[in-house]
Amino acid sequence: xxxxxxxxxxxxxxxxxxxxxxxxxxxxxxxxxxxxxxxxxxxxxxxxxxxxxxxxxxxxxxxxxxxxxxxxxxxxxxxxxxxxxxxxxxxxxxxxxxxxxxxxxxxxxxxxxxxxxxxxxxxxxxxxxxxxxxxxxxxxxxxxxxxxxxxxxxxxxxxxxxxxxxxxxxxxxxxxxxxxxxxxxxxxxxxxxxxxxxxxxxxxxxxxxxxxxxxxxxxxxxxxx
Amino acid sequence: xxxxxxxxxxxxxxxxxxxxxxxxxxxxxxxxxxxxxxxxxxxxxxxxxxxxxxxxxxxxxxxxxxxxxxxxxxxxxxxxxxxxxxxxxxxxxxxxxxxxxxxxxxxxxxxxxxxxxxxxxxxxxxxxxxxxxxxxxxxxxxxxxxxxxxxxxxxxxxxxxxxxxxxxxxxxxxxxxxxxxxxxxxxxxxxxxxxxxxxxxxxxxxxxxxxxxxxxxxxxxxxxx
Numbered sequence: 001x002x003x004x005x006x007x008x009x010x011x012x013x014x015x016x017x018x019x020x021x022x023x024x025x026x027x028x029x030x031x032x033x034x035x036x037x038x039x040x041x042x043x044x045x046x047x048x049x050x051x052x053x054x055x056x057x058x059x060x061x062x063x064x065x066x067x068x069x070x071x072x073x074x075x076x077x078x079x080x081x082x083x084x085x086x087x088x089x090x091x092x093x094x095x096x097x098x099x100x101x102x103x104x105x106x107x108x109x110x111x112x113x114x115x116x117x118x119x120x121x122x123x124x125x126x127x128x129x130x131x132x133x134x135x136x137x138x139x140x141x142x143x144x145x146x147x148x149x150x151x152x153x154x155x156x157x158x159x160x161x162x163x164x165x166x167x168x169x170x171x172x173x174x175x176x177x178x179x180x181x182x183x184x185x186x187x188x189x190x191x192x193x194x195x196x197x198x199x200x201x202x203x204x205x206x207x208x209x210x211x212x213x214x215x216x217x218x219x220x221x222x223x224x225x
Numbered sequence: 226x227x228x229x230x231x232x233x234x235x236x237x238x239x240x241x242x243x244x245x246x247x248x249x250x251x252x253x254x255x256x257x258x259x260x261x262x263x264x265x266x267x268x269x270x271x272x273x274x275x276x277x278x279x280x281x282x283x284x285x286x287x288x289x290x291x292x293x294x295x296x297x298x299x300x301x302x303x304x305x306x307x308x309x310x311x312x313x314x315x316x317x318x319x320x321x322x323x324x325x326x327x328x329x330x331x332x333x334x335x336x337x338x339x340x341x342x343x344x345x346x347x348x349x350x351x352x353x354x355x356x357x358x359x360x361x362x363x364x365x366x367x368x369x370x371x372x373x374x375x376x377x378x379x380x381x382x383x384x385x386x387x388x389x390x391x392x393x394x395x396x397x398x399x400x401x402x403x404x405x406x407x408x409x410x411x412x413x414x415x416x417x418x419x420x421x422x423x424x425x426x427x428x429x430x431x432x433x434x435x436x437x438x439x440x441x442x443x444x445x446x447x448x449x450x
Contacts, residue, residue, distance in 0.1 A: 030314055030315055030321075031316070032297070032301045032304055032305055033301060033305060033314060035297045035301070036297045036298060036300075036301040038297075039290070039294040039296075039297035039298070042283070042287050042290035042291065042294055043279050043282070044279060044282045045275070052340075053269060054268050056338075056343075057268070058268075058298075058301075058302065059339075060339070060340075062267050063302050065264070065267035066267065066298055066301075066302040067299060067302045069264040069265065069267055070295045070296075070299035071299075072257070072260045072261045072263075072264035072265075073261060073283075073291055073292070073298070074292060074295035074296075074299075075260070075261075076257045076258060076261040076283075076291075077283065077284075077288050077292045077295065078292070079257055080257055080284060089255055089258060090255055091256070091257050091258075095255070113281075114281060114284075114285070115277075115278075115281045
């Protein structure tokens with residue numbers, strides 16, 4: 001290999017190899033900075049490069065807001081627990097949705113996670129109450145009726161106040177299995193179970209709807225009045 | 226308008242309007258959660274939706290790492306200052322790059338920001354020292370020679386140790402103006418100024434290189450030995 005092609009090889013090598021030296025350099029420069037960059041990677045969707053960009057951005061321009069974020073994070077991580085009644089995130093023993101007197105106590109919507117609750121609360125005009133499973137039936141992951149608080153849900157149904165239980169689990173295999181189980185619970189407690197409608201989403205084009213959804217929507221077509 | 230078209234109008238309206246109710250709902254649900262979501266928006270590239278996703282992710286799965294992030298953030302925001310010699314971020318009065326005895330004290334690389342310093346340190350084998358301007362000459366933004374620490378840079382050059390000053394400002398209009406000013410400083414102090422080479426970037430295709438860069442690269446073509 002001539003000297004020139006060696007130089008070229010080296011150049012292209014350093015062009016193509018990924019950035020392994022990042023944290024190594026950072027830690028030699030400032031260990032607090034390296035700690036911050038490493039810690040920022042716990043955020044979903046944030047890798048080494050974004051973490052570095054975030055750290056520099058905060059240090060250069062947003063120290064005040066960075067400190068506020070540190071405080072908010074610590075408070076939230078330490079003090080937010082779960083509502084004793086619906087298992088949603090709450091800093092109080094009973095969350096404001098459960099404590100509210102203006103929400104309808106005759107309908108109960110069962111969701112898998114607080115994120116789903118937030119989505120329903122933001123999108124719909126639902127004014128009833130919720131129960132959050134914090135998971136779905138998944139025996140392989142060790143998630144059975146116990147872990148999902150179904151005993152607690154059963155007690156709630158047995159109180160006799162709930163008339164309709166809206167099952168809003170995700171339309172995945174495990175979500176469907178959970179929905180099936182929940183419907184049985186409701187029947188036993190003489191509560192009317194209902195489910196979110198499946199069908200073609202609004203604002204899309206039939207051409208791009210997946211086959212399973214389209215077949216379902218076709219099969220459960222509804223009369224136009 | 227018939228009742229049915231009213232319902233349809235309402236449906237499409239709620240489909241199309243953006244999500245204004247997010248923080249409203251969040252704050253009614255848990256104010257610590259709302260605070261956290263709001264605070265996360267100080268991160269670059271993070272809007273309401275991502276902030277919500279991050280907050281739920283941390284609360285559901287990563288409380289420990291979330292607390293660690295809070296600690297790292299607070300430490301970094303409070304304790305990282307600027308090196309008294311090169312103005313780079315540092316938690317000590319003099320940063321490790323300036324304090325190092327293994328770095329060449331005869332070359333000084335001048336960059337606009339700590340991010341640029343990090344990029345050069347990661348990409349090149351440069352073993353000299355740095356000076357960070359923390360900005361660029363921009364009279365309209367109130368950034369003059371004073372704010373960029375050029376007096377301090379002058380003293381550094383007057384010490385007589387520096388032989389070459391590598392000017393690595395950004396190739397923008399303001400960066401070029403700053404580079405011009407810096408070159409004059411160097412000449413006055415009898416230090417040899419040099420600049421990063423401009424030209425076509427490695428690994429790209431000529432077809433997609435912008436016209437200015439291509440014209441420059443063509444004009445400053447180099448002999449092949």
